[in-house]
Amino acid sequence: MKSDDMKIDKRHLRTIRTREKLLVAAREVFLENDFQTTTISQIIKRAGVGYGTAYVHFEGKDELLIVLMEDVMDRFHQVAEQPFEPGTAEEAKKQIEQQATAFLRLAEQEREMLRIVEQAIGVSYIIRAKWKQIRERFIERISRDVRYAQGSGLARSDLNPTLVARGWFFANEMYLFEVIREETTASIEEIAKTLTAVYTTGLYEHD
Amino acid sequence: MKSDDMKIDKRHLRTIRTREKLLVAAREVFLENDFQTTTISQIIKRAGVGYGTAYVHFEGKDELLIVLMEDVMDRFHQVAEQPFEPGTAEEAKKQIEQQATAFLRLAEQEREMLRIVEQAIGVSYIIRAKWKQIRERFIERISRDVRYAQGSGLARSDLNPTLVARGWFFANEMYLFEVIREETTASIEEIAKTLTAVYTTGLYEHD
DNA sequence: CAAACAAATTGACATTGTGTCAATATTATC
DNA sequence: GATAATATTGACACAATGTCAATTTGTTTG
Numbered sequence: 403m404k405s406d407d408m409k410i411d412k413r414h415l416r417t418i419r420t421r422e423k424l425l426v427a428a429r430e431v432f433l434e435n436d437f438q439t440t441t442i443s444q445i446i447k448r449a450g451v452g453y454g455t456a457y458v459h460f461e462g463k464d465e466l467l468i469v470l471m472e473d474v475m476d477r478f479h480q481v482a483e484q485p486f487e488p489g490t491a492e493e494a495k496k497q498i499e500q501q502a503t504a505f506l507r508l509a510e511q512e513r514e515m516l517r518i519v520e521q522a523i524g525v526s527y528i529i530r531a532k533w534k535q536i537r538e539r540f541i542e543r544i545s546r547d548v549r550y551a552q553g554s555g556l557a558r559s560d561l562n563p564t565l566v567a568r569g570w571f572f573a574n575e576m577y578l579f580e581v582i583r584e585e586t587t588a589s590i591e592e593i594a595k596t597l598t599a600v601y602t603t604g605l606y607e608h609d
Numbered sequence: 610m611k612s613d614d615m616k617i618d619k620r621h622l623r624t625i626r627t628r629e630k631l632l633v634a635a636r637e638v639f640l641e642n643d644f645q646t647t648t649i650s651q652i653i654k655r656a657g658v659g660y661g662t663a664y665v666h667f668e669g670k671d672e673l674l675i676v677l678m679e680d681v682m683d684r685f686h687q688v689a690e691q692p693f694e695p696g697t698a699e700e701a702k703k704q705i706e707q708q709a710t711a712f713l714r715l716a717e718q719e720r721e722m723l724r725i726v727e728q729a730i731g732v733s734y735i736i737r738a739k740w741k742q743i744r745e746r747f748i749e750r751i752s753r754d755v756r757y758a759q760g761s762g763l764a765r766s767d768l769n770p771t772l773v774a775r776g777w778f779f780a781n782e783m784y785l786f787e788v789i790r791e792e793t794t795a796s797i798e799e800i801a802k803t804l805t806a807v808y809t810t811g812l813y814e815h816d
Numbered sequence: 817c818a819a820a821c822a823a824a825t826t827g828a829c830a831t832t833g834t835g836t837c838a839a840t841a842t843t844a845t846c
Numbered sequence: 847g848a849t850a851a852t853a854t855t856g857a858c859a860c861a862a863t864g865t866c867a868a869t870t871t872g873t874t875t876g
Contacts, residue, residue, distance in 0.1 A: 412844085413842085413843055413851090416843080416852095420854080438732075441833065443832095443834095452854055452856060453856060454835090454836080454855055454856065455855070457836080462834080462835080524730065548812070555814070561803050562795065565804075566803060569783075569804050570807070572779055572782075573779045577775070580775075596776065597772075599767075600807075601807060602812055603810075603811035603815060604811030605765065605768070607698060607762070607763060607764065607765060620873075623823095623871080623872085627825080649863075649864090660826070660864095661827065662824080662825055662826070665824070665825070
């Protein structure tokens, strides 16, 4: 029994090690360069394995990155699933701003990996699809929140919740990429505050 | 004099013709396929010219598309430059909704070309930069409008106009791409109406 | 108008990267 | 220790790019 497992493990171990070596190398090479300019040759060289080996373990560059993305994805999903049950409009506003901040902060923390992901989104169909998953999960979640706020009389009911949710998420997403590219001058707090203010109470004065 | 010009023209004419043949062919091939899968070989074959010729006239696929983009770009710039001088918040709202509608309608009209452009944005640095130009022009324009509305007391003054403008444009831009991909279920009118409503007066009730 | 010149066109070539697969090396089983 | 199963490998075929010396086409000049 024990020796049986050991033997199976020994063989699997090599596989796992090789896979791991490839992932470590891939992360390094991706981060040192771009997604586009990174080649399989660079990765296998760094990993110290043969060329064909990469294709035994992964379908190509794309899949390598997808596996590397997984941790980051999980963290995004966590942010998406934060509870939202405000009693008043003020509370809602506060919670929304907090979530926007958390979203942008995550971008800041995972900047390096997300820089690569953004590049890959442009090039790789499969990674674009993966990102879309995250997006749709957020949007679905936000739609629920909008419906909740409408149901409890906090939010106006004349607007399609899904359309509202998409618009709100899109603004946040684009700022996310600006944060990743370090293109933004304002602080995350100010961005979140501004977006939330417009989203919840609008830009124009009302009496 | 006349014959002089004629002779110069005759030589130039060949160049112009070749260039034109390449552009026509490129448009066709791009539209029949994707940006990524389109190759120079396909284009020159369609244009009926030699391989090297393409590189004499254009630096590569990217530049070919940039030239093809120009018309569409111009139309976007036109939309961006529509006047905005509302007297009341109601008027402002109306004008903003109109511009959002015009923006999305343009996407619908130029869908085919913009589909290629979107793909190219992901792959090509230079085309990404070109798109960024359009974006910044819009954002700058919107920032001015926000400042105007703030100055005339129509809009709240406690928010950074540029941050607001970016957020607003981002939401519109993402919907633009959804329209291009024909991924949206709602009509352009409803999208514009919803985005504008949230942007101008906010999602939450106020007394 | 024909020789010399200038400009535009061409396709073969070197280069770079991908993905596949038959051969080889390693590990497990009998 | 022989055999079978599995993992690894790098050489190869293929696809696309961008370059450049040679060729073709058009212009000028004596």
